[in-house]
Amino acid sequence: MAATGRKAREGTTGGPRGAQAHDRIVQSVVDAIADRRLPPGTKLTEERLAQIFGVSRARIRTALSALAQIGVVELRPNRGAFVARPSAREAREVFEARRIVERGLLDRLAGAGPLPADAVARLRAHLAKEKAAAAADDRVAMIRLSGDFHLLLADLAGNGTLATFLDSLVRQSSLAIAALEVRQSPDCAAHEHQAIVEALAAGEGERAMHLMMEHLGAVEDRLAPDPGVPEVDLFAVFGRLGEAI
Secondary structure (H helix, E strand, C coil): CCHHHHHHHCCCHHHHHHHHHHHHHHHHHHHHHHHCCCCCCEEHHHHHHHHHHHCCHHHHHHHHHHHHHHHEEECHHHHHEEEECCCHHHHHHHHHHHHHHHHHHHHHHHHCCCCHHHHHHHHHHHHHHHHHHHCCHHHHHHHHHHHHEEEEHHHCCCCCHHHHHHHHHHHHHHHHHHHHHHHHHHCCCCHHHHHHHHHHHHHHHHHHHHHHHHHHHHHHHEEECCCCCCCHHHHHHHHCCCCCC
């Protein structure tokens, strides 16, 4: 999620200390959304967030505006800020965009034959983390690592523009899954990632592409209309993290 933090910092003012506080608030909210501790539709109350982070409401307002710019928060006139809540149609569009982008990234990765040994090693090290998280039944880690796998592939493909775009799409699809999934499960099964890596390692680009499209399709197929918005206690999500700034 590092790219998210960088984008959200753009235009931030108030000196090094103010920028640090801004970054901390933005990244904490982004992480809570990515880990699905803040479900879509959750109201982000300025006063409560100011208490949690130990900052002014004005600083919270600035952070919420930055979060709205990167698409994870909606600002509603006279109602406040809410975690973005994608519709079923928007979710389908996000997955369509992911298929287009990830097809291009895989084509770039597999176009020159088998992946270099160091790239395969990085991917297998990541798979080991996914398996460890699954063995520990650590859902938060499983969700985070699931998205990170796709971003690692983008990084290895070496196209920074596509990687940045995919980072945004992964965040949006995570929101869609949190809002619309039929049953709880991580975005991506580790064994599906394993099959993609092995195909890339063997230089089987077409097979890797087919596996990725199947994989994204299976995730999308779990989506259904959202039953409603749960009640969320912001203090339970964040605790009290700040000191007066």
